[in-house]
Amino acid sequence: MSGNSLRGSCPAPFYQEDLFDNGGFVGGRFCQVTALAGNASCCLPCPQATWLYGEEIQEKTRIASWVSVAVLPLCVFLLISYAVLPANRTHRHYLSICFTLGICCMQLAFIIPLGTKPEQCYNQITPNDMYSSLSCAFTGAMLLFGGWVVVVFSFIRTIAFHLQVCWEVILGPKFMWGAFICGLGIPIIGTSIMLVLTGVSFRFGDVCHINIEKSLQDYWIPLIAFSGASLIMQFTTMGYCIHVYIKSLYDTAPTTNSSNIQSYTASVNTLTPRQAYRRVRKILKLQWRSNCLVLVILGNLLVFAVIFIRADDQLELKPETLVRAAPWLLCLVASGGDKTQCFDEADGIGPTEPTLMVLLILLTLVGLWNFILFARPSMFVGWWELVRRKETAQFEFVSADARKMRSDAHSYEMLSSNGLPSYKSPEPHAEPYVRSPSPAYTARTMSPDLNNHYGRDARYVRPSMSFSGPRPPSSPQQSGRDWDPESTFARAYPSHR
Structure with missing residues (x-):
């Protein structure tokens, strides 16, 4: 059927619904x-976004796709670096790995x-959804599942x-293991429920987004709940850090840098304010990148949720929406379907075009923030060392004597000054190679804090039942005198001189 015959009794540019x-x-x-069509149901042509924002909106939304093309290799670089390079470089x-995935x-x-x-429209008035378009099913499911994973792992972090x-x-x-189960299980369950109860379809652009019906209950409210709990816990932790810092400013008691630190199971209450501040400062120094990324993700998510929820409320077919859209619809009828004359009347129906573009760009820039915060300079050093080692390995010559000396390296095993195993090279001019301790050894012997926190200041407290005291060193003359058996209960024997 031709387009004019499908209009039925509806004025241009609308189509009569019962003809489809x-x-x-x-x-x-x-x-x-x-009533203009004799009480027939008239429908706006598909896609609706072009009637609200113009034909250029399709090309503008593809900007987000090209931004993703530039950002995805950065995320892949991080994943490959995590898999190839040693842990001390990455x-x-x-x-962090699950977050990047x-x-x-x-x-x-x-x-x-x-x-x-993909083709966005099934016919002149109906958009495609995940059942009629395979591309829609994949893009919508991956977008929503990725959002679930990012939010849940932000909460776990x-x-x-x-x-x-x-x-x-x-x-x-x-x-x-609990993080793996919850961080992947909750997104799988949540995405499955969302696809069954709500589904995805083409709403604006070539990427499918969640539909309006029941989206608030099965997607937005759970995400907002996780995000709100994450923000509350994050601000609570930062408030504790500020409290510890302020309390440490008023701690004037002297401390010592001795190695007699508190036991592994010591309580937080036994720490002095200054010791607690040093411990918190070490943790913040290690995890400030992840905390910044969590705040960026949660802030963006709240913005997305507010915009999408408001857009769903404005576009949902209900009496309030039809009253608000009446001037725009009448303008389309009066202009004979010339959408360019009715853009002013379309204000207030859905998000504005700049808001929509900012929303899509922010959504694709999450990977860029992840790369900026987690791509450490040591990663590039590690890749340079890896490439240089492969290049020099092709021309390296090792003699039989060198192989023999290398095989006998276990005979030179010794302990370094800090009690950790080390290997000393047999050559007198070579520097000893100290093997780094394992994480389990570090956590067991060094400090009850995080790994890589080697010790902390501890205050010397003299035991209440201690009767010992400092003694002056004995002189050489005293150390060389004969032993007096009468000063002890030992039996004396005659000397044989």
Whole structure:
């Protein structure tokens, strides 16, 4: 059927709804019964975004996809560095790795449409959804799943930071496996429920977004709940850090740098304010990058949620929406379908075009923030050392004597001055090679704080039942005198001189 015949009794540019089948996402139609068409249901042509923002909106939304093309290699670089380079160069952590994987899913959701070039509309009035478009199903599911992963792992990271700072809890394997189960299980369950109850469809651009119906209950409210709890816990932890810092300013008691630190199971209450401040400062120095990224992610998510929830409320077909859109719809009828004459009347129906573009760009820049905060200079040094080692290995000559000396290296094993195992080279001019301790050895012997926190200042407290005191060193003359048996209960023997 031609376009004019599908209009039925509806004025241009609208189409009569009962002349179309029920294919595509029927809930995404913008239709209303009007007396101008003899009480027939007339629908706005698809895609609706072009009637609100103009034909250029399709090309403008693709900017976000090209930004993702530039950002995704940065995230892949981080993942490859975590897998190839040693830990002392990357400072990798399972929370950072899972966080980066979630961001990659979001970036891929914007890149896929550049290759598939999906058709947004099923027919003249109906958009495609995840059931009628395979590209829509993949992009919508990956975008929402990546958002779930990023938010949940942000929440887990704030919990880890709070436990380490406020309660001196050392995170072990149980916390790691719990983080994996919750960090991946909750997004899988949440995305599945969202796809079944709400679904995704083409709303603006080539990437599918969540539909309006029930999206508040099964997607936005859970994400806002996780984000709100993360922000509250983050601010609580930072408040504790400020409290410790202020309290340390008034701590005038002298301390000592002796190695007689408190036991591994010491309570937080036994620490002096200055010692607590030093411990908190070490943790902040190690984790300030992840905390900044968490704040950026949570701030962006709250902005996304507010904009999307408001847009859903403005575009949902209800009496208030139709009253607000009446001047715009009448303008389209009066102009014969010339959308350029009715952009002013379209204000207030959905988000503005600048707001929409900023929203999409911020969504794709999450990967850039992740790279800026987690790409340490030591990573590039590690890659340079790896490449240089491969280049020199092709021309390296090792003699039989050198292999023999290298095989006998275990005979030179010794302890360094700090009690850790080391290996001394047999050559007199070579410097000894000190093997770094394992994380388990460090956590067991060095400090009850995080790994890489080697000791802390401790105050010397003299035991109440101690009767010892300082003694002057004995003189050489005294040390060489004969032993007097009468000063002890030992039996005396005659000398044989």
